[in-house]
Amino acid sequence: MAKKQRLVMRTVILLVLAAALVYALYANLTKADQDKVEMNSEAPNFVLTDMNGTKHKLSDYKGQGVVLNFWGTWCKPCEKEMPYMDSQYEEFKDKGVQILAVNVGESNYSVEQFVDKYALDFPVLIDKKSEVQNAYKVDPLPVTFLINKEGKVVDQMTGSLTEAEIRGFMNRIKP
Amino acid sequence: MKEVKCECGHINPVGTALCEACGRVVGEEAESSKLLDMRYEASPRRSQHYNKTFIDKIWSFFSSVKVGVWLIVITLVASALGTIFPQEMYIPPNIPAADYYKDEYGSLGKLYYQLGFHNLYSSWWYLILIASIGISLVICSLDRVIPLYKALKNQRTAPREGFLKRQRLFGITETNRDIDFEGIRTKLRSKRYSVKEENGSILAEKNRFSRWGPYVNHIGLIIFLFGGLLRFVPGMYVDEVVWVREGETIEVPGTSGQYYVKNEKFIRQLYDKQKDDQVFNDALKKNPTVIKNFQTNAVLYEKKGNTLPGEQPELKKVESHSIQVNKPMKYEDFAFYQTDYKLDEMHEMKFKLIDKKTQESFGKLTVDLYDPKKKYDLGKGYSVELLNYFPDFEFDENSEPITKSRIPNNPAFVFNMITPDKPKGEASFVAIQQTIEPTGNNKYKLAFDGIETQNVSGLTIRKDMTLWFLAIGGAIFMIGVIQGAYWNHRRIWLQKKNGQVWIAAHTNKNWFGFKREISSVLEGTSLTEPADQLNEKS
Known part of the structure; x- marks a missing residue:
């Protein structure tokens, strides 16, 4: 009887200690992921104004797929992918896929120059106070989020995208 | 291994040196030895003898002090290895880690990187080592403190001869005269002993709580380790840096957009030869630019309402403070420290x-x-x-x-x-x-x-809810150390046996002081002081 009780006690204590160990390992190994937006969860909502003064609220795009791109004018890989995005935008905008390009808070002048240079048609928004970048934990540029028609983040890509990749992405979130 | 049957008929668990029922010395090992191992009151550490199930095997592994010491040694060596080259978080971020270690430290650096030592303190095996020390602490302590507690609680006022003989301090006085036990009792009491008596046998004991010192210490350590573990729990720990230009109001990272901080002005003051005390003059001659003060006049705002990121937030001022080095702005659980700046x-x-x-x-x-x-x-x-x-x-x-x-x-x-x-x-x-x-x-x-130009201030935002655990754990740790180190558990047994008086005594440390105390207790009586049987041996 006493022996059985002792075995139960030992098992319980070892289980508690093992649980603490497993938690520590799990928390530590997923620490890097904690600095990212959670996949398949609701995309953080935001409101930003584009270069024409139109307000864009992310939640208004429910029912459509959204490619959310964060970029800067000085960032070479961002610059490279912009024309690709623009040409795919032309093809997909009537199929329910939207592109929102969020500049990380440069001057209107620099952004306008850039938009004019590449004749970008999709809405370009400036995140002056870095709040949207904080919400999406953006670092380094460029980073692109795919948001499906339910408003959930389904993928995140850091680095310059090829035109084929952008096309693939847009097909993935096409409603 | 077999159970130990005593003359009295009681069956004791394996490893027993003193019969649980009658207190006779039992078991071959104990019977043949000259002194009893009194560290755990000659009680058996059961895990050393039961190895039946898988759970018991794990238990007895962690119950070993030898294992515990090795775990500590391995952890110390590993921790030292991590300091040979800088950890990855301290190398320049623009160079890939693989190249950096190779270029900077040659083939040794490459090996260092390949073995994963560049992220040693957060590696899974290092965490397992630390956790194993924690597990070892818990199990070692439990496995020893429970039998020790039971043995001391149930100790006999009049132990058997075999027990007395096998104490380190032991002596027999042949006497026909009547010994003044009353006087000895009074003396013992005046030395703060609690004296128990049973059929003319005396047990005087003091400071038993000193025996719990190491276990109290371990409880403190475990709380400390637990506090370290809590750091991983979301919301318990924040350590972020924010750069704020003068006049700028910016969202505070790590607060999910709840707080905003404004830098009203950043001030850097240098020591001035004219204005400041003359004692600084010599130093200022050598180095004219010595910083006297960094300061950010900061205002903290809390966001009201549910505005979205990008919308104009409604801000309410909650705190304002002149943040200087070591004088942070504190609000609720957050502290804002002056850590960096960029002038002009x-x-x-x-x-x-x-x-x-x-x-x-x-x-x-x-x-x-x-x-x-x-x-x-x-x-x-x-x-x-x-x-x-x-x-x-x-x-x-x-x-x-x-x-x-x-x-x-x-x-x-x-x-x-x-x-x-x-x-x-x-x-x-x-x-x-x-x-x-x-x-x-x-x-x-x-x-x-x-x-x-304008100045930019670098602020560090800290929130650490684990500090209380570290403080309380540390305090308990120290209480345990003091408890175990500054008091000694002392016991003296006195028994009359057919014209003889037997004296045996035990302490857990400071035998020298104990012997002096015994001699002052026995002063003026005809009893001989008990001899140190450990010295006789050598």
């Missing part, structure tokens, strides 16, 4: 439009480097168009002007100067101390007319 970041640049020959000025313009305008009208038909702007200018590999970043560290502009006599305008590339004209024969020039 350019923020506005002023120019005047002049005729190169006559130096005549036709108006001034101020360019906000964070928000330049497309066109600056100077009146009377004079204006300046901004054709291009490079906040952090350099030439790329094709000798094209580009900007390295969005921060105006080295602003450059392409201006078009429109004047009544040159209505199409003259283009000019203007950078700091540098003007390039495409044609080389411009009539007009934008002359540099001063800059406005």
Whole structure:
């Protein structure tokens, strides 16, 4: 009887200690992921104004797929992918896929120059106070989020995208 | 292993040295030894003898002090290895870690990287080592403190001869006279012993709580380790850096957008030969720029309502403070520390439009480097168009002007100067101390007319809810150390046996002091002091 009780006690204590160990390992190994937006969860909502003064609220795009791109004018890989995005935008905008390009808070002048240079048609928004970048934990540029028609983040890509990749992405979130 | 049957008929668990029922010395090992191992009151550590199930095997592994010591040694060695080269978090972020260690430290560095020592303190095996020490602490303690507690609680006032004989301090006095036990009892009591008596046998004991010191200490350590573990729990620990320009209000990272901080002014003061105390003069001669104070006059706002990121938030001032080094702004669980600064970041640049020959000025313009305008009208038909702007200018590999970043560290502009006599305008590339004209024969020039700078303050945001655990754990740790180190558990047994008086005594440490105490207790009686049987041996 006493022996059985002792075995139960030992098992319980070892289980508690093992649980603490497993938690520590799990928390530590997923620490890097904690600095990212959670996949398949609701995309953080935001409101930003584009270069024409139109307000864009992310939640208004429910029912459509959204490619959310964060970029800067000085960032070479961002610059490279912009024309690709623009040409795919032309093809997909009537199929329910939207592109929102969020500049990380440069001057209107620099952004306008850039938009004019590449004749970008999709809405370009400036995140002056870095709040949207904080919400999406953006670092380094460029980073692109795919948001499906339910408003959930389904993928995140850091680095310059090829035109084929952008096309693939847009097909993935096409409603 | 077999159970131990005593003469009295009681069956004791394996490893028992003293019968649980009658207190006789039992078991071959104990019977043949001259002294009893009193560290755990000669009680059995059961895990050393039961190894039946898998659980028991794990238990007995962690119950071993030898294992515990090795775990500590291995952890110490591993921790030391982690300091040979810098950890990954301290190397320049722009170089891949694999290259950095190889380039900087050669093949040893490469090996260091390959073995994963560049992230040693967060590696899974290091965490397992630390956790194993924790597990070892818990199990070692439980396995010892419970039998020890039971043994001391149930100890006999009049132990058997075998027990007395096997104490380190032991002596027999042959006497026919009546011994004044009452006097001895009084003396013992005056030395704060609690004295128990049973049929003329005396047990005097004091400071038993000292025996719990190591276990109290371990409880403290476990709380401490637990506090360290809590750091991983979301919301318990925040350590972020934010850069705020003067006049800027910015969202505080790590607070999910709940707080905003404004930098009203950043102040850097140096020691001044004239104003400050003369004792500093010699030092200031050697090094004239010695910092006296860094300070950010900061205001903390809390966001009201549910505005979305990007919307104008409704802010309510909750705190304002002059943050200095070691004097943080504290609000609720957050503390804002002054940790860094950048002086004189350019923020506005002023120019005047002049005729190169006559130096005549036709108006001034101020360019906000964070928000330049497309066109600056100077009146009377004079204006300046901004054709291009490079906040952090350099030439790329094709000798094209580009900007390295969005921060105006080295602003450059392409201006078009429109004047009544040159209505199409003259283009000019203007950078700091540098003007390039495409044609080389411009009539007009934008002359540099001063800059406005602002300071940027680097604040560290800290929240640490685990500190209480570390403080309480540390305090309990120290209480355990004091408890175990500054008191000694002392016991004296006195028994009368057929014209003999037997004295045995035990303490857990400081035998010298104990012997002196015994001799002062026995002073004036005819009893001989018990001899140290450990010395006899050697």
